[in-house]
Amino acid sequence: MPKTHPPKLSSVLPVLMVLGAVFPGARAAQAQVDYRNIDSGRPVRIGDATPTARRSLEVNLGNGRVQQLSQGRYRLQLEPRVTYGLLPRTEVSLRSPIFFNERALRPRAGVAGVGVGFEHQLRIESLHLPALAVGSELFVPTGPQALPPTYSVRGMMTRSFPVGRIHFNGAYGNFNVRTPVGFEKILPPIHGACSVAPTELAMTVRFACTPSSLLSAAVPGATQAHDRWLFGMAVDKSLPLRSTLLMADVFGQKYRSIGRPVDWTGEVGIRTQISRTIVFDAAFGRLFTGESRGTFLTFGTTISRALTL
Incomplete structure (x- = not known):
């Protein structure tokens, strides 16, 4: 397989300018800074090292992702999420992805599971040192054929410069694969069968991603756990x-022990504050390598309110 390099950030600057022009009506607002907080997956995968402010409640109800699959198919996922600043520099979150598959798959729609997350900022950015934060999540799949829970841990770093900010993320976790009962062979995977939604490392990889050599040695119906990183x-x-933030990212993710190469993805996005409490975001992305090549679009809104529990 020829080596493919991730896109250069300089090549996406024209796209960022176009995205910025789409929102000419964004209001200039004093003391509005929510648009600068890049939560993981809102709208790009790589997030900043700044948790939700203490006693602040953020509700994400309109978060969606439309992904192009093979053979002219598309898939939609919605992900309601609630985040609360429980302690100084510490947030807790609860999310529940809802999927809508193409007609050929059953079930066509349902709740993928529930994720409970935690994030803590280790240090605030200073004149000489960057901001650092750590986070984790436990994801519990739902349904009669649900796989065991999975976990992920993540580290984040943010550094500010006169022209903008730069962020680095690293994550490690596990995922589960169940060997299908009564299988005879594994067909070559088509795009979409192995895809993982943007905001979770805790989703599972379907059996079509697993080489037949591994399946032949496995017990039908058994669940195997493997590790993954990003x-x-x-x-x-x-x-x-304009209360607007333009951004771009590139990341690689690896699912080990299933014979898949590293998946490289690039995204460009925008966050704009349309009122004191509402932020709108959108992003366009492309999966360049791996089994799940294709394009996708994400969009969503965040409602922030001060709240004391």
Whole structure:
């Protein structure tokens, strides 16, 4: 397989300018900074090292992802999420992905599971040192054929410069594969069968991703756990007078022991604050290597309110 390099950030600057022009009506607002907080998956995968502010409640109800699959198919996923700043520099979150598959798959729709997350900022950015944060999540799949729970841990670093900010993320976790009962052979995987949604490392990889050599040695119906990792970087540029943030990222993710190469993905996105409490975001992405090549679009809104529990 020929070696494929991730896209250069300089090649996506024209796209960022176009995205910025789509929102000419973004209001200039004093003391509005929510648009600068890049939560993981909102709208790009690589996030910043800044948790939700203490006693602040963020509700994400309109988060969606439309992904192009092979053979002219598309898939939709929605992900309601609630985040609360429980302690200083510490947030807790609860999310529940809802999927809508193409007609050929059963079930066509349902709740994928429930994820409970935690994030803590180890240090605030100073004149000489970057901001550092750590996070983790436990994801519990749902349904009669649900696989065992999975986990992920993540480290984040953010550094500010006069022209913008740069972010680095690294993550490690596990995923589960169940050997299908009564299988005779594994067909070559088509795009979409092995794809993982953008905001979780805790989703499972379907059996079509597993080489037949591994399946032949496995017990039908048995579940196998493997490890996975992710590493990526992002850059962003804020437009304070327009309460808008432009961003781009590139990241690689590896699912070990199933015979898959590293998946490289690039994204460009925008966050804009349309009122004191509402932020809109959108991003366009492309999966360049691996089994799940294709394009996708994400969109969503965040409602923030001060709340004391």
